[in-house]
Structure formats: C-alpha cells, structure tokens
Amino acid sequence: MDRSELTELIVNNRRRKQLSWASVAEAVGRSKEWVTAGCLGQMSFDETEAATLVELLDLPAEAAVLLTEPPYRGSLPTAVPTDPLIYRFYELVAVYGTTFKELIQEEFGDGIMSAIDFRMNIEREPDPAGDRVNISMSGKFLSYRRY
Amino acid sequence: MDRSELTELIVNNRRRKQLSWASVAEAVGRSKEWVTAGCLGQMSFDETEAATLVELLDLPAEAAVLLTEPPYRGSLPTAVPTDPLIYRFYELVAVYGTTFKELIQEEFGDGIMSAIDFRMNIEREPDPAGDRVNISMSGKFLSYRRY
Amino acid sequence: MDRSELTELIVNNRRRKQLSWASVAEAVGRSKEWVTAGCLGQMSFDETEAATLVELLDLPAEAAVLLTEPPYRGSLPTAVPTDPLIYRFYELVAVYGTTFKELIQEEFGDGIMSAIDFRMNIEREPDPAGDRVNISMSGKFLSYRRY
C-alpha cells in the first residue's frame, strides 16, 4: 500500500460511513482545513492522530505508519487544474499574482509569504445577495537573506 | 499604445514619482488590492478613476480610454510561475486544491467560489515569532444550475 | 469504486440496455444535456435522481452516494482535444475567443458569462442543404466586483 492507495481508501470509507470532514477533524482534534489536507495525502499526522484515523475510518494497521510519513505532495493531476472550483484559485494566481507581489513587498520588503508556516480557515458568510465563501490565510513573512 | 505598454509606463512613472500603491489607491478611492491589480493591467477603471490615474501618474491622454476597457487578463509569463513569492500561491493551489474543493462543497453543495464577484484584503499581522502576511478572500458562492 | 469507474460502468450498461441519453434524461426528469453530462461524471445528482439512475442502469448500491457527490470535473484526456467533433468546439474558442470577449463586454461591460449558472440546449434543425446542429447557451452575466 502506498499513500495514494491509502488516500483512496480514506475517501471511500469516509463516504461509506457518512462522516463529514468537520467531524473527522473534531475526532483528530485539529482544524478541518489541516485534517482534510492530511487525509487527502498532503500533510503528515503524529502517531496519536494517525491512530485515531485508523480507528475512525476502519483503516488497516499499516496505515498508521504511512500517515505519519511526509507524503510526496501535489494533489492535482495536471499543472493547470481542470476542475472549475479549483481552477478559480489558479485563476486568482494568474490574475492577482503580480498584485500579491507588489503589495506584500511594499509592506514587508523583499521576501515571500511562507506556504509552510501557514494556516488557513474557510467559512461561510451568509449574505442576502448570495452566501459567500470566506477564506483567510496567514503565512509567516520570510525575508531574503543577504550574505 | 496597448495595455501592456501602458502597464509598463505606469510601473515606471510610479517608481520615478516614488508613490506607494497605497497612496495611488487612496487617490483613486478604492482598495489598494483592486487598484494595484488594475494598474497592473488586470482590472478596468471607470472614467473618473481613469482620469485620476492619468493625472497622478503623468500618463498620456489616450491612456484614459484604455484604462476603462476590460483588459486581456493574465499577469504571469508562464503557466507555472517562476517568481518564488508568486509560486508559493501556486503551491497552495497544488497542495490544498482538493481540500478547497472538499470543504467548500461540504458546506455549500456543488458549485464554485466566484473569482469575479470577489474581494481580497492583504494585511500585516505583527507577531513576535516573525510578522505574518494575512490575506482574506471573499467570493460569492455560485451553485451549478440544474436544468 | 471511484467516479471514473462508475462512469465506465454507466457507459457500458447504457450500451448493453440500448437506452438513448434522451430516455435516460426523461427517466431522471431533467434535460438531456445536463443528465448526459452528469452520467459522464461532470455533474452531481440529488438522491432521487441518483436512485433512478441506479435502478435504470443496474448500478451497484454504492453508486447512489457517489452520484450525489461533486465530481472532479474535466472530461477530456488532453488539453487540446484530439477527437474531431470535440476539437471543433475548441477551434471555436481559438478562433472566436477574442470576439466573445469584445461583444460580451461591449454589451455588458467588464465581466464574464458564468459557466456554472449556465444551461444549454442541443437541437437538430432540418435544412435542405444539410441538417444543422443548433446549440443555444445561456449563462448569467457576472460583473467584476470593484472594492
């Protein structure tokens, strides 16, 4: 069993047991964003978290070790995503990429926003003109080292 | 003059006049995120906004019309961005893309977050462990129509 | 079983049972365009619709849940399609893409035609010089938000 086979098993068992990602996250004791990413093969769990998942989702014993290893990351089958929901985020990068760059560097100087020391929150905002998806991201700023 | 030549002129004149994007935005009367994107050729302005920019940035008269036209969008020279700051956002899509999809659809059902009826805010959060870049995004949820 | 295996099963059983897409759509109670897209793994059904399909097409029980989940969309194996019928539509985008942009924006201002709040109809028009394929599309116009 490799990690992508495990991801497929998690996805199937979650569907069969009718568990929401929010409830899986609650069982693990972390945010739904991070736990979902981990279950989809993008994050590594500690041993307690892995044990919880193995029990909750009826996974085989060997899954426990596999879930604690850093996975080979990258969740999409193509460089430009074809799924419309995911493509909209790629479009934001294509359209706003240079804006991200200008504004972050105007405020912080030369460097980047970390995608590693990073957290994210996705929420629903009721709105009479149509509910909105609100996403807040927070990444540590890292300055280019000069030497 | 086409829009990309105008963008280059705006970038050069802003540098020469030492104006921050925040001050350009203030003159225009909109958020710094949207105004910066527009100055970089990704959004269209109304006539008053365009006139303000022409004066503020010493642009030629013909720029006024050009700034009000919808541009051919896309701010990056390659499908996978090479600049590290911008790449980190692409990496978020690559790593978290399927997570965005699962969580938005768990909450809202089948549909997408609009990248058109969309707003964004970039801010600095002081943090003793290193300041953080905070980005909040808000997009209208659009359900797939069934027919 | 994942969604692409289910799609293959639907395609095979429909062939074996000699059902037209129009008759499948009638059983589901939606348009043939939307139902066909759904059966090919591009749309999600509600529970009643899914139950109808499971019975009509002899699908296994677990298919019922799978059909109600938003699929990872994208129906083509390559970025530029090789099948001549499908390629002709890609060719329309390549040739008429900038025309779509100019005329929609001349009429509506800056924004896009939604591909989500969208419906489509495909019909045969008899014509002595050779019958014609008529396709009508209707998508909500979405304006870029200014903020």
Place this chain on the structure above:
Amino acid sequence: MDRSELTELIVNNRRRKQLSWASVAEAVGRSKEWVTAGCLGQMSFDETEAATLVELLDLPAEAAVLLTEPPYRGSLPTAVPTDPLIYRFYELVAVYGTTFKELIQEEFGDGIMSAIDFRMNIEREPDPAGDRVNISMSGKFLSYRRY
C-alpha cells in the same frame, strides 16, 4: 504590414473614433459576430467590405488587400486561455466536450458539427435574477464519408 499589425491598428483606431462593434458591423452590412471576428484577424472580407473598413477606420491603402486574404487563424496567445471570460468557454469544452459528442452523435450518427459552415449570435436576455448572455450557434452537420 502583416495581418497582426493591421489588427492592432484597427483596434486602436476603433477606440480613438469611439465606434462600437455593432456600428462597424452595420457599416459593413454583416452580423456583428462575423465582422468583429474579421476585424480581429479571423475572417476575410470581400473587396467592398474591405473598402468600407478602410474608410471607416482610417486604414492605409494596403490594408484593403490584406483584409481580403485568408488570415492565419488563431486569436489566443496560449493553448489554454488565461483571460477569465475566454477561459469560461474553454471550460465548457473541458466539462461538456464528451456530452457534445454523445448527444450530437445520438441525434445525427457519426460525424461532426462544422466550425466553417457555422454562424453564431450573441444576445442579452434581461432577467430579474441578473441578465444573461445568450449565445446560439448553428453549424452544418457533416457525416464521416465511408469508402
């Protein structure tokens, strides 16, 4: 002067003279869809139409011949378009491509919809829930020859 330089000149002069595409089409005496595509370098005009355009848009004399020649078609700079409005049409092909194929072939048998013997109409449909873009396309069906 080659055709792409001429296209740029047409685009600039139309902007300067503040002419809508609809009025250019009316002067030429053809539909706005076809005339716009031609002005953007995707169709060829006859001599009378070309003469009208030369006068209307202050084009140099040599443009008259150039406008009557079949252009090297293809209006987009990349295989997958980056502009969100144009991308939405590419997305329709990606999502609905196999649906187009199934339904056209269910109705007509094996063949394609012509993209050459083809006409198109783009219209605005007022709608209280937000106006809609309506596009109707009509292409001759061509059967594969058997020999």
Place this chain on the structure above:
Amino acid sequence: MDRSELTELIVNNRRRKQLSWASVAEAVGRSKEWVTAGCLGQMSFDETEAATLVELLDLPAEAAVLLTEPPYRGSLPTAVPTDPLIYRFYELVAVYGTTFKELIQEEFGDGIMSAIDFRMNIEREPDPAGDRVNISMSGKFLSYRRY
C-alpha cells in the same frame, strides 16, 4: 470492454489468424484505408460490417455494438508522434502546412479541405530507382460561411 481494449483484441486476433488488412477490407466490402482505420478505433461500422468483423476476427458478441459507435478518435500517444513512419507525415504538415494553405486558398478562396468528407488511397508505384509510396487524398472544400 471499451474501444481501446477491442482494438487491442482485433490487432492480436488478426496477427494470430494471419489476415492482411486488404483481406479484412475485402470481407467488409470497403476500401482497405477506411476499414483499417475503423479496426484501429478511428471509424464506426454499420451493423452488417460489424457482424462480418465479429465473425472474421473471433470477437465477442458485445463487440458488435461497440464497433457501430462513434469512437473517441485520436490514434497516437503523443502530440508529436515518435514513430519515424508516422513522424514523416507530421513533418510534411510542419514543412508544407503554409504551402497547403496558400495553394488551396489561391484556388478556392477562404475555407478548408474537409477531413470528414474525405477519402484516401495508398498504393505502391514500382520505380527502378526504388519503389514509391503513392497517397492520394480527396476532401470536399468547405467555404467559410459569411453572415
């Protein structure tokens, strides 16, 4: 069984039974060019032709329906073919593509040669300096519609 599995079966059984493509075509009663293309998954047969193939090549019963359906066309694994024989044809398009365009349009005006209403013949021409492959192609000319 899908069409590509059927193609593999046809290829294997033809080899085992030591049948030439010419004899398969004769049994079907069509040209060797069209029948070979169909057997390789690029054309659809009528019911009589399909029945002939099923018997001649020991195919399972379900193949009969599959052979009458329009296949997803495209016979090559990469956009630029790697096999030298097939590459030479791609090279002809790369080298002579603009010549095809100039000469067809000089003779016919603006339009294309159909690849659907099309037939082809491949023959051997004995030549003391080395035999030659002669290919003749005939496609209906289609004019761009003006509207």
Place this chain on the structure above:
Amino acid sequence: MDRSELTELIVNNRRRKQLSWASVAEAVGRSKEWVTAGCLGQMSFDETEAATLVELLDLPAEAAVLLTEPPYRGSLPTAVPTDPLIYRFYELVAVYGTTFKELIQEEFGDGIMSAIDFRMNIEREPDPAGDRVNISMSGKFLSYRRY
C-alpha cells in the same frame, strides 16, 4: 536580413504585385507546390531560380544568396497548428497515423515513406456535390537497414 525577414518581404511584394503562386512557379519553371514552399522559406533554390525570383519580386541583391541556402525548416508557430485549414492535415495524422503505418508496412515491409525524396500535387476536382481538393503525394520507400 535573415530568411524569415526575406519570407515576409516575398509575401508582401507578391501581394503588392498581385502575382499568383502559380505564375511565380511558372516563371521559376518548377511546380507550384515546390516553389510556394520555397518562397515560404522551406526549400532552397538554385542560382538561376533565385535570380528569377529576385527580379520578379523586387528583392534586394543579397536575397539571391539567401534563397540558395538550405533554410531552418518548420513553417508553423506551434506544435499543434491553430489555423483550421492546416489543423485538418494534423488531424489526418492524428486519426490516420496508425493506418498509414499498417498499410505502408503491409505493402512494403519495415521502413518509411521519404519526406525528402517526395513530390506533391494539389488540384481542384469539380464535383456537383461541392468541389473537392485533391492531393497526391509520392515519396520513395526507404527500408530500415539491417546490419
């Protein structure tokens, strides 16, 4: 001046002088297919032919040498052509590529059809159902050497 600038000059002067490719070929004393390919930068001329072209098309003196040099071949801007006329030939390779391979090798054994020792003829065939483009190609068969 390099070869692509010379090609552009030839194309412009031919247009200005209203010469057909057939008449250019007649002046050169070769087929219209080969002469057109050469004028478009895909073949090299001998000195007499080059001198004829220089005079006929008002080319500068240095063009004479340039026309006799083997050019860097390849006439298309993208690997998959976007122009519909040229694309149809690429589609023939995609659809019929494996058929070319099977039939040529059934007749000749293992080898290729030369694209170098090659000639081609493009003609119009009147047909009441719509005139046809007839193309005949003849290439020397080359066997793989065994050693």
Place this chain on the structure above:
Amino acid sequence: MDRSELTELIVNNRRRKQLSWASVAEAVGRSKEWVTAGCLGQMSFDETEAATLVELLDLPAEAAVLLTEPPYRGSLPTAVPTDPLIYRFYELVAVYGTTFKELIQEEFGDGIMSAIDFRMNIEREPDPAGDRVNISMSGKFLSYRRY
C-alpha cells in the same frame, strides 16, 4: 501480449540467463547495435532471427510473429530524456544541431542524413587519460527532390 510486454520479458529473461547483448547478437548473426535495438522494441527481425531469439531467451511461441512486425518506435518515456547517459546525446543535438546542419549541407547541399538507411558502431578506445566511448554513425545522404 503486445510488443512492450514482450520487450519487458526479453529484458527479464536476458538478465536471468546472464547473457550479454554481444552474445545475443552473435547468436542472431547481426551487429550488437542493431540486435539490441531490436530486442528493445525498435527494429523488426526476419523469421529466422526471431526463431533464434525465441529459443535463446525462452520466449513464448507467439513472440515469433510479434518480433517480425514493425514496432511503434520510440524508446523513451519523455520528450527530453531524464536518464543522464541518454540525456548527453540529447544535449549533443541541442548544442551541435545547427553545426550538423551547416557542415552536412556545406558538403552535400540541401538534404538530410538518413536515420533509416543507417548503421552505427559503438566501441571502447583505451586511453591512459580515461577510456573513451567511440561511436561511428553512417547514414545515406538524401537530397531534397525538386519538382
């Protein structure tokens, strides 16, 4: 069994039987370069050669026919090879490609070196500064036909 499965079988059996390519070639009675290429699925054998290979390498009976058929050529999984030994040859093409072109055409005029009527020899040259790989290639020169 298709040709790539046969190639895998040959590779495995040769390893198991500890045969060098040179000894396989000797058994077949051809050069080691051509026989190795053929065993790796790039050349076709005659019936006697195929029979020898079937016996020598314990191949199943059906392999005999398969080895005599022209394979779909192309031995590498990516357009730019990743294996360093093979990449160095690609690098030679990238760096020396235009040199090959200039020198061959200076000597022979306009044409190509055949890769079909071609033979190759790979040898070891002892050298105190480090042994050298010597490769000699010989391909027939083919002139472009003028017509």
Place this chain on the structure above:
Amino acid sequence: MDRSELTELIVNNRRRKQLSWASVAEAVGRSKEWVTAGCLGQMSFDETEAATLVELLDLPAEAAVLLTEPPYRGSLPTAVPTDPLIYRFYELVAVYGTTFKELIQEEFGDGIMSAIDFRMNIEREPDPAGDRVNISMSGKFLSYRRY
C-alpha cells in the same frame, strides 16, 4: 551586442564573403566541427582565435571579448527540433537511446559518455548506392562516483 546578435553577424558576414566553414576553421587552426559550433555560439575561443575571427569576418572590436566568454548554450528554438536534418538526430536518440545505454554500460559499467570531453568528425563517404554521411564521436567515459 550580445552573443546571439554576434552569431547573426557572423552568419551574415560569412555569407557575404563567401567563406566556407572549412576555410574559417583552417584560419582558426582547429577542426571544422568545433569552429563551426563556436561561430554558431556554442563554444568559446581563446584570444588568438577570437582575434583571427574578428579580422576574417569583419567583426567589431567588442566581438573579440564576447567570443572568449562561455556562451549560454543551446542552439535550437524548440525542445523537439522542427528542421528535418536536425530532427533525424533527435530521432536517433528517441529510437536508439536505450540501446546506447545498454551497450555503453555493458562495456563500461555504470556511467556516461562525456559530452564535454568530446570530439566529433563529420565526413563524406563516396558510395555508388548514394554517398554517405559518416560521423564519428568520441567522448570520455565517466563512472559514477561511489561514496
């Protein structure tokens, strides 16, 4: 002036002065293969060689330094070359790549043939069946270091 502009100048002046590559190489005192590669921007010369080239080819003074600098190598505009002469070498890599690997490693063990400590010779071999291009390459074998 950068190196690619210098290459263009060298190519043009060599043509104007009617010098063969062989005679340029003789003047420089190195092989025609290496000198041609250098003149085409792929190798660096020493100061004496550079001075010879500057005088022989009427280059401006600043060329002398530029010719002694290591260039950014890579002489082809696309990853898969379109020119048929150069493509044939790419085809050799595609078809014989794995053969190169097997035979070099059978003889030498694990390592590569250097493309840096490398020399090459291109010659014409008269042959009644058509003259042949003979290319001999010699590269130092480099073993993978084990540590």
Place this chain on the structure above:
Amino acid sequence: MDRSELTELIVNNRRRKQLSWASVAEAVGRSKEWVTAGCLGQMSFDETEAATLVELLDLPAEAAVLLTEPPYRGSLPTAVPTDPLIYRFYELVAVYGTTFKELIQEEFGDGIMSAIDFRMNIEREPDPAGDRVNISMSGKFLSYRRY
C-alpha cells in the same frame, strides 16, 4: 519485477522494519546520501552491497542482480516537481542558475561541474534562530575539449 517495483518494495519493507536510511547505509558501508539514492532507484550497487540489501530488507533473490544494473535514472514524476521540499531545489536552479554559471566559469574557465564524479553530504546545523540544513556538494570540473 522491474526496478521501479523493486524500489516500491524497498520503501515498504524499510518502513515495516522501521530502519532509518542512515542504518541501511551503515550496513552497506557507504554514505547515507549515495545509499539512499541507490535504494530509490538512482544508483547501482556492487554484488556485495546488493547481497547486504537483499538480506537486510527481505528482498527476493532476483533483486540482487537488478540492484547491480544501471537504472534508468530520473526520480520525479514531472519536469517541474510539485513536492514543496523538492521544488525548493528546483527554485534554486531557476533563481541561481546563471549565478552558478558565471562564478564557476570565472574561476575555472569554460566547462561544467560533473554530476557523475560527484559526491554530496547533507547535515544538520543547530542554530538558535532555527536549525539549518547544510548541504555540501563536490563535483569534478570538466573543461570543454577543443579540437
């Protein structure tokens, strides 16, 4: 069994037996960098080393030969890696590539750093501001041969 299946087996057995790469390397008697690369299918072992690995990792007997053969190298599924840790090294090449070139050539003249006669060491450097990854690489400099 081919090499990639063997790699998968090694990865799984190492996990099951809870062995660190450092301890595997110690058993083999080589550096952890080289042994890990070899276990991941990028280097070839000698017979003693292979035997050690077969015993240590419970590999089948046939693995012993396979481990001594030069593998087809290249450990990543895409040309631009998606895993963030590995991407950072690609980013270094993208950002510092021209710097590597300038500084190595300023010091050594025209040539390359060998990636074959190469060794590498990865170590942890404790640092109060956050521990650091230290990588030292050493490759033999190879001069371009002049001939």
Place this chain on the structure above:
Amino acid sequence: MDRSELTELIVNNRRRKQLSWASVAEAVGRSKEWVTAGCLGQMSFDETEAATLVELLDLPAEAAVLLTEPPYRGSLPTAVPTDPLIYRFYELVAVYGTTFKELIQEEFGDGIMSAIDFRMNIEREPDPAGDRVNISMSGKFLSYRRY
C-alpha cells in the same frame, strides 16, 4: 528601462570594464554569490549597495531605484535548462530529488529547507585528479505548521 534591460547593461559594462564578479562583490561588501545573483536580476540591493553599483558599472541614475526593488525572479529561458553547466544542477534535482526529501525529513521531520533564508558558497578545491567545484548551501529548516 526595466530590470531585464538593466541586467543586460550590467553584463555589458562589466565585460567592457573587465571587472570580475569577485571584485564587484568586494566593492559592494557582500559575498560574490549573492552579489552576482543580484546583478543578474535575482536579488534586491539596499540603497548604498545600489549606489556603489551605479558608480562602479557606469549605470544611469534611474538604475539606483530599480536595483533596490524586488525583481520578478527566474533567470532561465526554459523550464528545463539547455545550457550544460546549468542543466547538471537540474539533473541533480531529477536524480537526487527524492533523496533530498528522504534524508532531510529523516533528520528534521516534515518540512522544507528554505530557499529564502539561504546562503551559498562556491569554491575551487585543487585535486591532482582534476580540480573540483565545491558548493556548500545552508538553508533554514521550516516545519509544516499544524493547526
């Protein structure tokens, strides 16, 4: 003037003034690695450093501001580099990428080596068997945040 034009100017003036990168770095007061990268458009300087460069390299006044701005990074014209020196580093990523990942994560857990908080040193190591290029890199380890 944009940054890439400035880079070209720096490269030309450095050549004309015969300054080594080491001496430029000494004048700036930073390492040769970082200064070279900055001069090649990959790093931003502070105002004093920029002023030094303007004077040392005869740059125009406006260069001073441009040198202090974060550039759009990425120094290579293609995703896979064609220059052999730079390619060797890409090859290291292709071959050793998974080894980097395994060993860094074995030592540090799940995270990455920063390419931002990063420094590098390139040195020559004399060696009787051929001098060696020694490169040492040091990047801060960043752990994935769990939340």
